[in-house]
Structures are given as structure tokens and as C-alpha cells.
Amino acid sequence: MRSEPVVQVAALVKRYGTKTAVDGLDLVAGEGVTAVLGPNGAGKTTTIETCEGYRRPDAGTVRVLGLDPVRDSAALRPRVGVMLQSGGVYSGARADEMLRHVARLHAHPLDVDALIERLGLGGCGRTSYRRLSGGQQQRLALAMAVVGRPELVFLDEPTAGLDPQARRATWDLVRDLRADGVSVVLTTHYMDEAEQLADDVAIIDAGRVVAQGSPEELCRGGAENTLRFTGRPGLDVGALLKALPADCTAAELTPGAYRVTGKIDPQLLATVTSWCAQHGVMPDRISVERHTLEDVFLELTGKELRS
Amino acid sequence: MTTTGTYTPKPGAAPVARMIAAQAALETRMLLRNGEQLLLTVVIPTLLLVLFSSVDVVDTGDGEAVDFLAPGILALAVMSTAFTGQAIATGFERRYGVLKRLASSPLPRWGLMTAKTVSVLVTEVLQVILLTVIAFALGWSPHGGPFAVLLLLVLGTAAFSGLGLLMAGTLKAEATLAAANLVFLLLLVGGGVVVPLEKFPDAAQSVLGLLPIAALSEGLRDVLRDGAGVPWPQLGVLAVWAVLGLGAAARFFRWE
Numbered sequence: 355m356r357s358e359p360v361v362q363v364a365a366l367v368k369r370y371g372t373k374t375a376v377d378g379l380d381l382v383a384g385e386g387v388t389a390v391l392g393p394n395g396a397g398k399t400t401t402i403e404t405c406e407g408y409r410r411p412d413a414g415t416v417r418v419l420g421l422d423p424v425r426d427s428a429a430l431r432p433r434v435g436v437m438l439q440s441g442g443v444y445s446g447a448r449a450d451e452m453l454r455h456v457a458r459l460h461a462h463p464l465d466v467d468a469l470i471e472r473l474g475l476g477g478c479g480r481t482s483y484r485r486l487s488g489g490q491q492q493r494l495a496l497a498m499a500v501v502g503r504p505e506l507v508f509l510d511e512p513t514a515g516l517d518p519q520a521r522r523a524t525w526d527l528v529r530d531l532r533a534d535g536v537s538v539v540l541t542t543h544y545m546d547e548a549e550q551l552a553d554d555v556a557i558i559d560a561g562r563v564v565a566q567g568s569p570e571e572l573c574r575g576g577a578e579n580t581l582r583f584t585g586r587p588g589l590d591v592g593a594l595l596k597a598l599p600a601d602c603t604a605a606e607l608t609p610g611a612y613r614v615t616g617k618i619d620p621q622l623l624a625t626v627t628s629w630c631a632q633h634g635v636m637p638d639r640i641s642v643e644r645h646t647l648e649d650v651f652l653e654l655t656g657k658e659l660r661s
Numbered sequence: 662m663t664t665t666g667t668y669t670p671k672p673g674a675a676p677v678a679r680m681i682a683a684q685a686a687l688e689t690r691m692l693l694r695n696g697e698q699l700l701l702t703v704v705i706p707t708l709l710l711v712l713f714s715s716v717d718v719v720d721t722g723d724g725e726a727v728d729f730l731a732p733g734i735l736a737l738a739v740m741s742t743a744f745t746g747q748a749i750a751t752g753f754e755r756r757y758g759v760l761k762r763l764a765s766s767p768l769p770r771w772g773l774m775t776a777k778t779v780s781v782l783v784t785e786v787l788q789v790i791l792l793t794v795i796a797f798a799l800g801w802s803p804h805g806g807p808f809a810v811l812l813l814l815v816l817g818t819a820a821f822s823g824l825g826l827l828m829a830g831t832l833k834a835e836a837t838l839a840a841a842n843l844v845f846l847l848l849l850v851g852g853g854v855v856v857p858l859e860k861f862p863d864a865a866q867s868v869l870g871l872l873p874i875a876a877l878s879e880g881l882r883d884v885l886r887d888g889a890g891v892p893w894p895q896l897g898v899l900a901v902w903a904v905l906g907l908g909a910a911a912r913f914f915r916w917e
Contacts, residue, residue: 406765408917428769432674436765441758446691458683459767461673468667498762505670534666 358420359384360506360537361405366414368400368561375400377561378414387528387538389548391647392558393655398541399439401558402508405539406436419506432460435499435507439514442495449478449486449494453501460502469497473523489520496524500531507531509540513547525551545648555647559655573645579618581626583637584610597629598622618642674767684768684776689783692746701741701845702788710734710792713855714799722857724886731796731803732881733854738788739814740874743781743821745845751777751829752837761917781818789814805884809891813884816899817877823906824873830914848874853882873902 361383368376376397381390392398403409404416407423407430416423421430443452450470457463470476473493478486486494492515499507512528513521528538528551542548548555549569556566565572587609594614595604602616614626623642630637674680692698713719714727721729754760763773793801828837850856852874858866869875880895 408761408764431765432767433670433672434765436762438758438762442762443757444687444691444759445753445757446694447687451687451690455683455687456766459675459680461675462671464667500668502767503668503671505672530666531668534668534670536668536670 359417360419361388361539362415362417363401363405364415366401366404366416367412368397368404368409369412375561376404379558379562381556381563381566383537383539383556384554385535385537386553387532387540387551388554388556389552390539390541390556390558391543391545391548391651392541393543396558396655397561398558399510402510402539402541406434406508407431432502433505435502435504437495437499437507437509437512439510440491440495442498443483443491445484446482448480448482449475449490452483453494453497456498457501462503464501464503466501469501472527473497474520489516492516493520493524496527500527500536504536506537506539509538511541511543513542513544521547545646545651549647557651557654564654565650569647572650573647579615579645580643581614581618581623581641582643583612583626583630583640585612585630585635585637586610589633589635594626594629597625677769677772680768681772681776681779684763684773685779685783688750688776688780692750692780692784695750698746698750701745702738702784703791706734706738706741706788706792707795709737709855710795711799714796719856720860722859725800725802727796727799727801728803728886729857729882730855731792731801732885733878734792734796735789735814736817736852736874736878736881737849737854738792739785739817739877740821740848741845742784742788743818744825745841746784746825747777747781747822748825748828748841749838751826752832752834752841755829755915755917756834758917764916778818778822781822785814785818803885804888806890809884809889810881812891812896813877813880813899816896816903817873820873820877820899820902820906823903823908823910826910826914827906830910830916848872851875853878871898873899876902 359382361381363379363381366376366379367374379397379401381401390398390401400409404411405418405423407427410424418430419433423430450466453470454466457466473496475490475493475497478490483491483494492512496509496512499509513524516524525547528540531538540551552569554566555569555572556563557572558564587606589606589612591604591606591612595602598604598614599616599622602614602622604612604614606612616622627637627640710730713730717726764770825841828841832840848854851861851869852872853869854874858869858875858879861869870879876895876898880892880899883889883892883895
């Protein structure tokens with residue numbers, strides 16, 4: 355393991371006029387894949403673009419591979435691959451032409467033909483960029499980020515608007531990058547993407563990191579879990595509740611559908627099933643629902659719509 | 662590291678000369694592939710040269726019409742590529758994030774600007790070859806020294822590039838498109854390209870003579886038609902425009 359983090363953001367502040375986009379944000383990304391999750395307008399892109407050297411912090415420090423992205427830009431640029439949220443290609447250029455061009459700017463680029471094949475861009479043929487589908491444009495931008503064999507890639511919403519096949523192809527490539535020792539920092543608002551890909555997830559809201567950890571840690575922490583079962587309608591849930599630990603709840607949601615919330619552990623599951631046995635109830639469709647990252651996310655960032 | 666995978670990091674910038682050559686080649690290809698750009702840089706100058714040389718539309722003074730027109734059309738060619746074409750192309754590159762994306766590539770900014778200049782110069786060489794051949798076919802008999810002509814073309818390119826990049830880097834792409842075409846049209850009419858400056862009132866003449874297009878077309882005409890030496894006044898005007906334009910572009914250009 356590298357001794358210093360790949361990306362280190364400390365107390366970052368970035369304002370646009372009177373609007374504060376990033377408000378004292380701390381973020382540390384190590385090797386592997388780091389996902390930055392957040393609702394629209396949370397400051398994800400501003401944070402990433404500050405790391406890419408596009409914006410100067412109003413306050414705080416940013417270090418990427420130990421370097422300052424603005425001051426040490428020349429040293430950093432060959433080592434870092436960038437995928438913008440959109441655009442970045444001459445509207446009249448063909449996909450393979452643009453990718454070959456970016457490859458030529460690097461000393462040891464990947465095999466362009468293999469990369470085109472890998473990302474299914476072979477079918478673009480002589481079509482110019484502006485006439486490519488949104489998915490093809492996204493995959494080209496991804497290819498451009500990795501073709502220079504960087505140590506670190508920043509992917510800003512790499513699968514936004516992709517169909518499921520293209521999404522899988524992108525995920526597979528990210529996994530291969532990780533396996534080959536490339537660090538990845540990506541933004542997304544797809545929870546499953548973060549769960550599938552990330553070693554580490556940072557949830558951002560209103561310009562700050564509100565939680566960071568592995569997907570498992572985030573799902574385990576704090577939040578309550580749920581146990582559901584179905585049985586004969588009209589069971590005495592009050593009696594069931596008496597058998598359970600103090601902080602639990604029990605309710606019959608619809609006739610015959612029961613829900614128990616609380617800290618669901620093996621002991622609690624055994625208590626519920628033995629209570630059922632004592633009362634001659636066969637608990638059908640018993641299920642334990644673990645919290646998903648989505649639950650954690652909504653809990654932390656609220657359920658109201660963002661502008 | 663025990664194994665090497667396909668994506669195992671091996672970063673590094675290509676040699677800067679190779680990057681600039683690649684960038685210049687790509688920019689030139691983009692320009693030559695673009696129909697609207699070719700209309701400006703090739704079709705319009707060629708049509709004007711052929712039309713005005715063969716049909717007596719404007720009174721171009723004594724002597725062969727082509728001897729008056731060819732220098733003006735060469736100036737127009739420089740303006741169409743260095744100013745109009747470069748402003749429109751760069752404006753849309755800025756709008757579509759091309760400049761932004763390239764800014765995070767190993768190519769330094771000065772390298773990108775150098776590549777743009779090379780691309781403009783390559784295009785101008787092709788234009789000059791084409792227009793010279795056509796002009797000769799129309800009976801052109803140029804005079805003067807190639808050094809003075811070269812100096813005028815280079816300074817004219819610098820002046821128009823500065824103004825084009827200033828526009829591309831400060832206005833919205835659509836505004837650049839509209840304004841660059843409008844300026845092209847106005848300078849075509851009022852800059853001594855096809856209409857002699859003497860046709861305008863005296864007061865207007867002295868102002869129009871300070872325009873970069875007028876300085877370039879009149880300077881080229883002094884040399885190529887009248888066999889003058891180095892036209893210092895026109896070179897001076899172009900140098901001032903070049904300094905002001907490039908200075909302002911360097912100061913105010915916004916990359917996104």
C-alpha cells in the first residue's frame with residue numbers, strides 16, 4: 355500500500371458568487387475505487403473538478419497523488435485520467451480518431467483497437483461525435499480517460515443515461531482497472547453502482563461529506579432493520595411485542611402481514627419464531643431486510659426533491 | 662508489482678513536439694472536413710476572385726482587375742482562416758468542452774495554441790497556393806519581393822488570430838458565430854478587398870485604413886501590384902492590432 359492517500363481534500367470551500375457549492379469538505383480516497391454519492395447540486399462535480407485542477411479552492415487544500423492540482427498541473431496531468439460529465443470531443447471527430455489522438459498525447463498508451471473493441475465502440479465507424487448516441491459518447495469519454503495508462507482516473511457520472519448492457523461494460527472496466535492497480539474516483543447517484551464497485555463511499559450533501567465508509571459499514575451503522583413475516587390474520591401483536599427487546603416495534607400492516615423493526619440479530623429471529631411456534635402460527639415468507647445504501651442515503655440527505 | 666495487467670499504470674506525456682504535431686494535424690483535419698468552414702475559406706474567396714476579375718462589377722481603377730483583386734483576396738483568405746474560421750471553431754470547442762478536456766491532457770496550453778497557429782498557417786498555405794494558381798489563370802502579373810509579402814501575411818495572421826481568439830474566448834459560441842460572420846462581411850466590403858478604399862469619402866478612408874483587413878490588403882497591393890518595397894505603415898498597423906488582439910485574448914480568454 356501507498357503511504358499517502360491518492361486524493362486528500364481538507365476543509366475545501368468553493369463559492370460561485372454568493373452560492374457556496376462546497377462548504378468545508380474533507381475527503382480522503384485511498385487506492386481502489388472511491389464513490390462520491392450525493393443528490394444533484396450537492397457539490398460532487400465541483401469537488402471532482404477541483405481535484406482535476408479546473409478550479410482553485412477558495413479555502414482549504416487539495417492534494418492528488420501528493421501534488422497540488424493547480425500548481426503541479428504539468429506533472430500531474432499525464433498521471434491522471436479525466437472523464438467529464440459531458441462533451442470534450444470535437445463535434446466533427448470520429449470516435450476512433452479522437453481516441454487515437456488522446457493516445458498520441460501519451461508516452462505509453464493502451465492499444466487503441468483493443469480498447470475500442472472492449473467498449474463496443476467499433477460500430478461507430480465513420481460517424482462523427484455529434485451523431486453518436488449518448489451511450490457511445492459516454493463510453494468514448496471513458497476510453498479517453500483510461501487510454502493514457504494513468505495511475506488515477508476521475509469519472510464524473512460514468513454511467514448516467516447508459517442502457518443496462520453499457521452500464522455492465524463500464525462496471526467491468528472499472529473492476530479491471532482496480533484489479534490492475536489503477537485508483538478510481540467516481541461520482542454517481544446510482545446506489546447500486548456504489549454498492550457494486552466501491553471500496554469506499556463518501557456521501558456528500560450541501561457541500562459536505564455526511565458519511566464515509568465501505569458500503570457494508572454504511573449499511574450496518576445506525577439504521578434499524580426490518581423483519582417481515584406472514585401468518586394467520588389477527589395475531590396478538592401486543593403479546594408478541596412483550597416477548598421482544600424494549601426498543602422493538604411490532605405491527606400487523608395488512609391482515610396477516612406482520613412487521614417487526616429493531617436490531618435484528620439471530621436472537622431476535624429465534625424469539626419471533628419460537629413465539630410463533632408457541633401460538634401455533636406458521637410464519638410464511640419470513641424475511642430479514644438489510645438496509646440498503648439507498649436507505650442510508652435517503653436517511654442522511656432527506657427525501658425531499660432537490661432542485 | 663508482481664503481474665502486469667492491461668491497465669497497469671504506465672503514465673507519461675508524449676514528447677511535446679509530437680503532441681503539438683498531432684494536435685495541429687487533428688485541428689487541420691477538423692477544419693478541412695467542415696463544410697461551413699470551407700465555404701468561408703475556399704469557396705467565397707475563389708468565387709469573388711473569379712467573378713470580380715471576369716465581370717466588371719466594381720471599378721477597380723486602372724490596369725487589370727485581377728492585379729487589384731488578387732492581393733485583396735489573399736488578405737481575405739488570411740482573415741477567413743485566422744479570424745472567422747478560428748473564432749467559430751474555437752468558440753464551439755469551448756462550448757462543447759473540448760478545450761476543457763484538452764486542458765487536463767498532457768498537452769500544455771501553449772502547445773494547444775501553437776498547434777492552432779500551425780493549423781491556421783497550413784490552411785493559409787493551401788489557400789494561397791489555390792488562389793495564386795487561379796489568379797495566374799486569370800492573367801495576374803504580380804511584382805514585388807516575397808519577403809515583404811511573407812511579413813504582411815504573418816503579421817496579418819497574428820492580428821486576426823488575436824481578434825478571433827478574443828471573440829471565441831469571451832462570447833457565447835452562437836454569438837461568436839453570428840459576430841464573426843458579420844465582421845467578415847463588413848470587412849469584406851469596407852476593407853479594400855474588392856472595393857477600392859478610394860471609393861469611400863475621405864474621412865471614412867482614413868478610419869478604414871486603420872482596419873487590419875485594409876492594412877493587409879493595401880499592403881499586399883502596394884507590393885504585388887505596384888512593386889513597392891516593405892510597406893512599413895501597414896505593417897505598423899498590423900503590429901498594433903496583433904499586440905492588442907493577442908494581449909487581450911491572453912488576458913480575457915476563458916477556457917470554459
